[in-house]
Amino acid sequence: MKKIAHVVCVVIVGVAIFCNITGCVRTPPEKNVVTVWHWMTDRDQAFKELAARYEEQTGIKIKINLYAPSDAFSRKVVASAQAKVLPDIYGILGKKKIFASFIEGGFVVDLTAEFQKDNKQWEKSLFPKALAANRFVEGNVYNTPPGIYGVPIDVTNIQMLYNKKLLAKAGIKHPPKTFAELLAANKALARVGVSGLVSGFGEAWMAECFASNYAFNIMGQEKVFATYRGEVPYTDPDWLKVFTVFKTLTEEGVFARGIVTKGNKYAEQDFALERAAFSFNGSWCVNVYHKMNPNLEYGAMLPPAISTEYPMRIWGYAGSSFVVNNHSVRKDTAIAFLKWLTAAEQQAYLARETKNLPANRRALASVPDVLSDFAEVMDQTTHPSIWPLDESSLVLEKFDKGLQSIIIGEKTPEQIAQEVQEVKEREMAKQKRK
Amino acid sequence: MKIELNITKANMFEWARNYCFVLPAIAIFSVFYIYPFYEIFNLSLHEWNGISPNRVYIGFENFKELMQDEVWWSSLVHAGYITLIALTFQNTLAFALALACDREIKLKKFYRVVFFIPPVLSEVVVGLIWQWILHAGVQGGEQIGLLNRFLDKIGLHHMVNDWLSDPKTALTCIAVVHSWKGFGWGFIILLAGLQTIDKQLYEAARVDGATSWQSFRNVTVPMMVPVILVVVILTVLGSMQVFVLILSMVNQGLVFHTEVPVTRILVAMTGTNRFGYACAMGINFGVVLIMISLLFKIISSRMKQA
Numbered sequence: 001m002k003k004i005a006h007v008v009c010v011v012i013v014g015v016a017i018f019c020n021i022t023g024c025v026r027t028p029p030e031k032n033v034v035t036v037w038h039w040m041t042d043r044d045q046a047f048k049e050l051a052a053r054y055e056e057q058t059g060i061k062i063k064i065n066l067y068a069p070s071d072a073f074s075r076k077v078v079a080s081a082q083a084k085v086l087p088d089i090y091g092i093l094g095k096k097k098i099f100a101s102f103i104e105g106g107f108v109v110d111l112t113a114e115f116q117k118d119n120k121q122w123e124k125s126l127f128p129k130a131l132a133a134n135r136f137v138e139g140n141v142y143n144t145p146p147g148i149y150g151v152p153i154d155v156t157n158i159q160m161l162y163n164k165k166l167l168a169k170a171g172i173k174h175p176p177k178t179f180a181e182l183l184a185a186n187k188a189l190a191r192v193g194v195s196g197l198v199s200g201f202g203e204a205w206m207a208e209c210f211a212s213n214y215a216f217n218i219m220g221q222e223k224v225f226a227t228y229r230g231e232v233p234y235t236d237p238d239w240l241k242v243f244t245v246f247k248t249l250t251e252e253g254v255f256a257r258g259i260v261t262k263g264n265k266y267a268e269q270d271f272a273l274e275r276a277a278f279s280f281n282g283s284w285c286v287n288v289y290h291k292m293n294p295n296l297e298y299g300a301m302l303p304p305a306i307s308t309e310y311p312m313r314i315w316g317y318a319g320s321s322f323v324v325n326n327h328s329v330r331k332d333t334a335i336a337f338l339k340w341l342t343a344a345e346q347q348a349y350l351a352r353e354t355k356n357l358p359a360n361r362r363a364l365a366s367v368p369d370v371l372s373d374f375a376e377v378m379d380q381t382t383h384p385s386i387w388p389l390d391e392s393s394l395v396l397e398k399f400d401k402g403l404q405s406i407i408i409g410e411k412t413p414e415q416i417a418q419e420v421q422e423v424k425e426r427e428m429a430k431q432k433r434k
Numbered sequence: 435m436k437i438e439l440n441i442t443k444a445n446m447f448e449w450a451r452n453y454c455f456v457l458p459a460i461a462i463f464s465v466f467y468i469y470p471f472y473e474i475f476n477l478s479l480h481e482w483n484g485i486s487p488n489r490v491y492i493g494f495e496n497f498k499e500l501m502q503d504e505v506w507w508s509s510l511v512h513a514g515y516i517t518l519i520a521l522t523f524q525n526t527l528a529f530a531l532a533l534a535c536d537r538e539i540k541l542k543k544f545y546r547v548v549f550f551i552p553p554v555l556s557e558v559v560v561g562l563i564w565q566w567i568l569h570a571g572v573q574g575g576e577q578i579g580l581l582n583r584f585l586d587k588i589g590l591h592h593m594v595n596d597w598l599s600d601p602k603t604a605l606t607c608i609a610v611v612h613s614w615k616g617f618g619w620g621f622i623i624l625l626a627g628l629q630t631i632d633k634q635l636y637e638a639a640r641v642d643g644a645t646s647w648q649s650f651r652n653v654t655v656p657m658m659v660p661v662i663l664v665v666v667i668l669t670v671l672g673s674m675q676v677f678v679l680i681l682s683m684v685n686q687g688l689v690f691h692t693e694v695p696v697t698r699i700l701v702a703m704t705g706t707n708r709f710g711y712a713c714a715m716g717i718n719f720g721v722v723l724i725m726i727s728l729l730f731k732i733i734s735s736r737m738k739q740a
Contacts, residue, residue: 075704078484098707101485193575202685258570260599261684266565275573393706404689408599 033061034334035087039073040320041066042287046353050346060333081107088328089338091321092150095393096133096385100142102323103149109324112147114335122339123148129317129378130155130359133385141389150321151338152359154350157316157374157381158209158282160304164297166194166277175299179245179306186254189277196254198276200264201407204400207246209315210280211403213303215242216313216382228391230428234399234421235414243413245306246406254278260407272296283374287355300373302380316381319359392427395420478713484703489710496714506715509693510722516609516694517673524613525665528620533654535621536628546625553618561682564611568683570596598684601691608683608692612676619672620665627661628654663734670726695719 044066051062067073074093080086092099102108115123134150162175170188186196201207215224219238226232249255256276271279272292289296305312324334347363357375402416478496480489500506535545569579577583582594597603639649677696684692702712
């Protein structure tokens, strides 16, 4: 009896271990199901509707999984790459260096051949600027094999928005075009108790983007790139002018109170509820503002230029993109779905429903009126993801935090320039040692 | 000889059977504790962006850099400040309310439920609610934030502030909100502790002519020491690791004034993509927490002896 009990115990323990081990084993992928992971809360419903249509047409089920907000999505994708459990289709957020790492890690399918099939039919249907963020050219700084690795779903750019009603209330007839006009407009707005500019500077990249616009305007693209290469110091008078833009806007009361820790969602709410006359935001805001306040009357404008020597360049090109998992057993099915998703009909539907600029040039006719302001300046856009070089992330962190320091009046532009340059030199020395 | 062999076989069976019983625990402990710790330590010796298949071995470089990282050490100080506010403000409030609810007062059960609402709310929700309360904006000459509006209405215009964007107040605001959210846990534990004190001790003290204060000092406090220590340890460990509240109140932070160790680790992992450095930070932070726990263990055993 005792022996039987022992055997039973051993069997139970064995079964428990077996269950533990098999419980960790991946479940086999479902047949005829393509899984898509995305972070775009505002586009989730439209994606699901399109997925249902695709299933109706082809019998292939598309499982759309939303993981928001975007930083949580980024973390999930990185962790899934480490565990090799990425879905068939997913998005890669962040800098191009990260995109390159995913390619280097073998997590992304090279789509060049697909884009070039049938006399480049797919490639030609999309805006070149939309593809640029997903393209790695010959001799790129990341040493990534040249090719197109992602499929753009839309294009975007980041500009300033102005509230027509509030500007009229302050007696301002047209949106400011120069920096001096912006300061004058702010004074007029202050007289009628209206705050100036609101933005999500609590998300550091937005302040960095704003500064980058002025850097291109003040010193031109070549000098900005020369700084990233370490040939021009951040203490250069032109960079001091860039930092001083933030000081001036703070001292003149243009920045709305609390801008420095405000998330973009809150900034969008403030502008939609007419708490500020100007906003610095991306073209995705059209959909957001429509949901928050359908009666909001506003227009888009370039950030008022400070110099006439170089044009104002805003961040644009890269919208949302999807990539195909190289480890997926349904690569071809996934690519076929993405081709269908970026076709004119589906792109027109997405543009109508989500009020984003489409990646397919033939769908531009379906763009809502308010987006045309954004579409008009696509030629003036640039983006770190298409630059031939990359600034160190530690330098950028110091730069972004430095901008915050200037806004809260803690440090001067000169101090920040010096501090950023110190980090730059340290990083360059580190690179040399390597 | 044959008998000896049988005994050996029996021993072997016994040995194997015993190990079968502990094997699941060893396996789980190894897979979920030892291996991750080994992997974290191993990663801390590498430069790695978290995705690339190439990890570059750099020895103890990450630890060396960490020693000179002023932002990291100041983040530990910030976490210490939040912990200090929680230990004093949060626990004093929790103890006072627990004492009040331990007495025969009206609506006692209602208060217990109300005081336990903040801890069960999501930190994100709490952060967003307080962000609205502390909003610094103005619309049509009126303050938007509840606190600033209140200060404005009662004539304290000079106290109206940009609470979360002012380096002097941002961290304190976070610490106060953290305490507000956390006092309910301490309240419940302390209340449970108070209810275990034998009421006869108070009777005896009263017969001996003790005042309320003397009863509290000589009966309540000594009897509550073990419970208070548990609350203190939980408060310290919880406060040192706060970060969700910070993210929901000040997003990526106010310069480096609201950085705490966990936000620095997050930035290193997902902002600057330095997984190796983030692991070095994690190990350093773990050591700090272990040292704090040991310190409290020593204090606890000394107090018990006393």
